[in-house]
Amino acid sequence: MGFSEERSADVVAASFAGAADPRLRQVLSSLVRHLHDFVKEVDLTDEEWAAGIGFLTRTGQTCTDVRQEFILLSDVLGVSMLVETVNHRTGxxxxxxxxxxxxxxxxxxxxxxxxxxxxxxxxxxxxxxxxxxxxxxxxxxxxxxxxxxxxxxxxxxxxxxxxxxxxxxxxxxxxxxxxxxxxxxxxxxxxxxxxxxxxxxxxxxxxxxxxxxxxxxxxxxxxxxxxxxxxxxxxxxxxxxxxxxxxxxxxxxxxxxxxxxxxxxxxxxxxxxxxxxxxxxxxxxxxxxxxxx
Known part of the structure; x- marks a missing residue:
């Protein structure tokens, strides 16, 4: 199955079929589908994608033994709170x-x-x-x-x-x-x-x-x-x-x-x-x- 805009996520997800860990396969396949949907939804430009990669690169470079910029990024995007809430439901x-x-x-x-x-x-x-x-x-x-x-x-x-x-x-x-x-x-x-x-x-x-x-x-x-x-x-x-x-x-x-x-x-x-x-x-x-x- 060739790569195309319509089939992009399916093609990449299929490449994970040989993963020995089924949870890894599930998580990566879902990540790819959401990421590809995002790119299509906003018509992401080459310049914007390069800027995003540059931002993530600088985020990693800012991390030290006492500062974790990626955790900070996760925090301000609400992802840290969502993961905590999903994993610690108290009833x-x-x-x-x-x-x-x-x-x-x-x-x-x-x-x-x-x-x-x-x-x-x-x-x-x-x-x-x-x-x-x-x-x-x-x-x-x-x-x-x-x-x-x-x-x-x-x-x-x-x-x-x-x-x-x-x-x-x-x-x-x-x-x-x-x-x-x-x-x-x-x-x-x-x-x-x-x-x-x-x-x-x-x-x-x-x-x-x-x-x-x-x-x-x-x-x-x-x-x-x-x-x-x-x-x-x-x-x-x-x-x-x-x-x-x-x-x-x-x-x-x-x-x-x-x-x-x-x-x-x-x-x-x-x-x-x-x-x-x-x-x-x-x-x-x-x-x-x-x-x-």
Missing amino acids: GVATESTVLGPFHQVRSPDRRLGDDINLDGKGVPCLVSGRVTGPDGTALPGARVDVWQTNEDGFYDVQQPGVQPAGNLRGLFTTDEQGRYWFRSAVPRYYPIPADGPVGELLTATGRHPYRPAHLHFIVSAPGHRPVTTHVFVADSPYLDSDAVFGVKESLIRDVPEVDDPARAAATGMANPFRALTFDITLLRGDAHEGPA
């Missing part, structure tokens, strides 16, 4: 997932419950706490709670080596016998995603801003349960309705009120009054390799 009984983001590039330092992850003391002090449970409300002792966030200037530690202490505003905690976790940090604030590369050019060309609302990242896991990658968003933050990476879900928004409680402040090592963010997390039963529920 309304577990904490919803959201994007990993491009800056979970290092292992978070092990911390003890109550530790202060705000190593340079900048920003508004905040007590972060919550409980990890299964879908029936059963506490999950020994759950791992991995957290990370930007500093008050909107940068992760890996973006500012020599400026921020290594491991600043990151921590890996283990819940107690009641499934509880707590630590000291700073109130998250909104910030722009890196806009000095190809993804920034795309946002500028399409009239979009680069900002994310204030949030704290979480990856939570426990034996016998499916892990969740998620955020908690600050309720009064700008950009909740226009997150550059489409990561906001209503169920993940929390107030961060001021607390005037000298006894609690003393017990947790906070100055009184202080801000507090409470985020309880519910995990589905299963394991990391299970598909959508």
